[in-house]
Amino acid sequence: MKSAVIVFPASNCDRDAQNALKQLTGKDPHMVWHGETDLPDVDLVVLPGGFSYGDYLRCGAMASQSNIVRAVKAHAERGGAVLGICNGFQVLTEMHLLPGALMRNADLKFVCRPVTMTVEETQSAFSRKYQSGQTVSFPVAHGDGNYFADDETLKRLEGENRVVFRYVEGDNPNGSANDIAGILNEKRNVLGLMPHPERVVDPLLGGTDGVAMFQGLIESLG
């Protein structure tokens, strides 16, 4: 699997994503600066966590206007895999590759802690190596992770089994609708999630529950 990590000004989990990809694919991902207009030939594009443009406007809004975003959109339209983590998820909603929006956490505070989620859906490259109904723990670290969408959209997401990760009851850190932690697009080649799979690929750092996501991608994308 060949991969690229997009670097926006003030992305700050770009290195974490780079490390995880290197560790699990054995290959260095391409680090692509936001000002570029073309993507290298890759199977997976990762939009990493961070505070692109300081998130002084709506989170992800500025980044969604970057040069590279057109190439990422084209990649997704061709069926290429796109993984948006944390700020990357926010960027994906601003790009309209995923529906809904991420609002300020319900308690208005930044939150960093491990959360427990269930894997709701294994029919995607991102989740095929998990068991359906399996509980996994990833850390969250965000101030704006409160997923919101109108009732009709939520109904569609649920009806089409596009909710991949759901916070277990009582462990929703941000007030997200339907306890949603991560969702797929219609074509199931774009995943956005608030928790950080790339931070749980080493037993020394709090677990390895993120490994299966990358293994699934490697298996699907070669």
Next chain:
Amino acid sequence: MAVITPQIVKEHGLSEEEYGRIKQLLNREPNLVELGIFSVMWSEHCSYKSTRAHLRKLPTKAPWVLQGPGENAGVIDIGDGDAAIFKMESHNHPSFIEPYQGAATGVGGIMRDVFTMGARPIAMMNALRFGEPSHHKTRHLVSGVVSGIGGYGNCMGIPTVGGEVNFHKSYNGNILVNAMCVGLAKANNIFLSAAKGAGNPVVYVGSKTGRDGIHGATMASAEFDDASEEKRPTVQVGDPFTEKLLLEACLELMATDAIIAIQDMGAAGLTSSSAEMGDKGGSGIELDLDKVPQREANMTAYEMMLSESQERMLAVLKPGREAEAEAIFKKWELDFAVIGITTDTKRLVVKHKGAVVADMPITALSDEAPIYERPFEHRAPVAGTPKFDPSKKVTDSLVKLLGTPDMASRRWIWEQYDYTVMADTVQCPGGDAAVVRVHDTNKGLAITTDVSPRYCRANPFEGGKQAVAEAWRNITAVGAKPLAVTDNLNFGNPQKPEIMGEIVGCIEGIAEACRALDFPVISGNCSLYNETNGEGILPTPAIGGVGLMADVHRMATVAFKREGDAILVIGETRGHLGQSIYLREIEGKEEGGAPPVNLAEEKKNGDFVRKLIADGRVDTVHDISDGGLIVAIAEMAMAGKIGAEIGVAGTTPDAIPFFFGEDQARYVIAAPAELAIRIDDEAKDAGIFVAMIGKSGGDSLIIAREGEVRLSVLRKAHEEWLPAYMSGEEVPASN
């Protein structure tokens, strides 16, 4: 230009004598720009004029120290060509006036001190002190400071991995916000601030200069009164986004060999950065203020020289390398301007609109700055053994203590800090010390901040020793070798002999402990005049310690890991209740002597414990500090979700001093029974005091002859206080 009147001199925080000295050094009257420059350079904050004579007593050298005090931060060798760079700095006054921005810019400032030396910051710590919880400002200040620290650090993507927080009425009008940053660099690629050589371009990079923060350094060198809130405009506004870009751009430039010297513009902005660089390089500097990137129109020379706008750096480049450097800063969309040149005149010359607006010898600003041997008075240390009610139940007191402001869980705070970003945090907040892995290696850096201000008030010398000893012990308790410290000396008004006595006593105590424990001071900061309406804070010399562990897989944490482990106490429990948390919270007394620190015993016990961890034999260790032995055990039980059964060993003092006394040099260890017996023997052979006092297991804490308390009850008391307080549900009694 304005005539300098005595009133103007006073408003600049300079004394009459100091003004006389300035005239002498210049051989004339200064103009207003020059007076402004002198006032910040000679401020307590920049010149250390009250403490410099005593700071010389601190040990600063060791074979692993690559750079001691005097640079932007200190540097230690951590092997394999790697270096750790760190410093702690206060942002007390601004944080009291405007908690979010004060704390945020404190974090940003200390990060710049570290990355200006060529390091990538890898961890942040902090030491915070607030007034009593019932004070009407405390909740607002806690909330603002915590979100300010988080807001800046989280955006930068540098994990905030721990710290300490205390509440005490002496901080009601003057909180303390001390931030520490640790960075990593290659030992052969450290950048210093000496602007050596003449004819080299002086470049300005980062944010534009505005009118914010003018006279911040002078404000930080004066007492507060009720009108201090009017000083809000002197607090700067932080922009972590720009700082993140500045960090990446500086590191990119540092990968070339274009830089001769570089320094961040912190307190006193352009003035102190240029004067200090010229001073260290033995050169002169000529600045043309028309070239300075400006955020506002019609700024005067005075405003530009004294602005403390954030996220700016000054660098001296090798001639001809400007275009290369500019390309890097343009890529990161930052301002870049050549604003001056180095000269061989040893003078700071400032031009604005074609005229020379300041011209003075640089040594007048640095070497010739006044140094005061201020009179000091050592109060007799508080002594005596306070009385206590022996009928109080240990289990009841334990539950109560765990829910007091100083002992309650800090989870509400650290969950607002991203502590896992950078994917190297191997020991998260809540333990004795945080541990971050050195990227791409198995090495780890252990980091802690500590001081017990109540001990320092009762006995400055022992309190100073204790702060160092506890930092050393915390680093030891995770299995790392303590290497060096940064100190942040927070005190009241040094012109009062009894305060000066506290300063001198604490510094001498720190010096003695650092010498005995081979734990030199490599950087630091003094924050004096922490007084409001004449009321000084408790003496608070915060110590930030850093240690190295060879293999992060051999690390101890506080959590009990197995049922049935034997529990050992290393170090002698004598039952010292003076100045203890127990006495204050249960008996309502801040009395008695501070616990004495026997440094030889500290070293012996600590070296013994560290070897057990480094040899891979022991993985469960907690140092004993605030609250004493039973609080340490309760914390181990709560963290591991495994209870314990405790018996009082052999001939011991009464239960209350035994369980709650704050004797130093002690650790709790848990290990499987057979191993524990061997450790017990080895300790005795080594002449170390050891006691086997119980075993882990179950879901309660059972104390022989005292009773039982369920972990769920302990956890509830421990976890609930801070969230409840911050949500406004409860206004606890004052301490």
